[in-house]
Amino acid sequence: MNDVNDSHDDDDDLVLAELNDAELVEQMHDDLYDGLKEEIVEGTSILLERGWSADRVLNESLVEGMRIVGVDFRDGILFVPEVLLAANAMKGGMGILRPLLAETGIKPIGKMVIGTVKGDIHDIGKNLVSMMMEGAGVEVVDIGINNSVDDYFQALEEHQPDIFGMSALLTTTMPYMKVVIDEMVSQGIRDDYLVLVGGAPLNEEFSRAVGADGYCRDAAQAADMGPSMVRQRQETIGA
Numbered sequence: 253m254n255d256v257n258d259s260h261d262d263d264d265d266l267v268l269a270e271l272n273d274a275e276l277v278e279q280m281h282d283d284l285y286d287g288l289k290e291e292i293v294e295g296t297s298i299l300l301e302r303g304w305s306a307d308r309v310l311n312e313s314l315v316e317g318m319r320i321v322g323v324d325f326r327d328g329i330l331f332v333p334e335v336l337l338a339a340n341a342m343k344g345g346m347g348i349l350r351p352l353l354a355e356t357g358i359k360p361i362g363k364m365v366i367g368t369v370k371g372d373i374h375d376i377g378k379n380l381v382s383m384m385m386e387g388a389g390v391e392v393v394d395i396g397i398n399n400s401v402d403d404y405f406q407a408l409e410e411h412q413p414d415i416f417g418m419s420a421l422l423t424t425t426m427p428y429m430k431v432v433i434d435e436m437v438s439q440g441i442r443d444d445y446l447v448l449v450g451g452a453p454l455n456e457e458f459s460r461a462v463g464a465d466g467y468c469r470d471a472a473q474a475a476d477m478g479p480s481m482v483r484q485r486q487e488t489i490g491a
Contacts, residue, residue, distance in 0.1 A: 268295050273302065277313050284317035285324075287337025289344040296345040306352035310389070314345050318387030318475075326472035332376060335471070339383030346386065360391040362482035365407045366417035367395035369428040374421035377451060380471035381417065388475040390415070390482075401435050413445065414482045417474070418464075420451040430462040437463070446481050450474060 268291065271279060276295055283291040292314075299309045321338045324330040330338075364385055368378050375397050382392045395407045399418075408416060420426040429449055436442040442463070449459050450468035459467030466481065468474035 269298055273299070273304075277316075280313040281317040281320055284314065284338050284341050285321055285330075287334065287341050289341040292341045293344040293348065296348050300348070300352075306349045306356060307358045309345075310349050310353065314342050314349075315387055315389055318342055318384065322384055322387070322472035322475055326470060332380065335380055336376075336383075339380070339387065342383070342387055361389040361479045362414035362486075363391040363393065363411060364415035364417055364478065365393045365395060365404075365411050365413040366415075366419065367399040367404065367407070368397040368419045368421075369425050369432070370398055370400045370403075371428065372420050372422055372425035373397045374419075374451075377421065377471070378417075378419040381419070381450065381468065381474045384471040384475035385415075385478055388479050390475075390478060401432050404432055405435075405439075408441070408445065414485070415448060415478050416445040417448045417450070417468075417478075419449075420454065423453045426451060426453055426458065429464070433463045446478075446485065448474060448478060448481075 266279070268276060268279065276298060280292060280295040283295065295313065296309055299313065300306070318338065321330060321335060325335050364382075366378060366382055366385075368375055378394070378397075382394045386392050393407065393411045393413065395403060399407075404416070404418075418429050418432065420429065433442065433447060436445075436447075446466070447464045448466045448468055449462065449464045450470075454467060456467045466477050468477060
């Protein structure tokens, strides 16, 4: 892969429009990896002009590119700054594709509401999860930081997601996750959602103790686990 600061100038003025489809998709994977937003926007536009459907561009160039980023992030080859750059580049392509996908009625794998818990203003991990989830084909509603039970419930009622994600970076704020889940139980809505939790001080044991469906060690695991759990749930309901 190219260094993050490289551009196509180093590749003898590579012209994306001169590449065939397979070469262009491969180049877009590289450009996504390197966080080159303008090139992703250009590549997305070229594929659409060549008659590719929006969902094909999404799945074969952007989602697959972010999958590669996610694997290397999980394996410690890439770090948070590089993943943020890649996610920002993907946003450029999604800006073009999203209205087209809506027009054609292509549905995302599922929907997620995510936010950091009350008393916690840390959001880099949450933002990474949001971006990686979107890269995996999930529609994400990010409600930000410092969310109370009421904030979460309002978002759940409004957006009716499949997945409900809570994030915390502090040992002092992570117990609030149990407050939220206990209130979901008392209101009879706990089983309406797949509840995922994550954050540096958490672990699998804590996740089980508070009654969550899953613990996500990092954004790459979240992007694997979330869509998989949604598909399993949809198959169970459809069975």
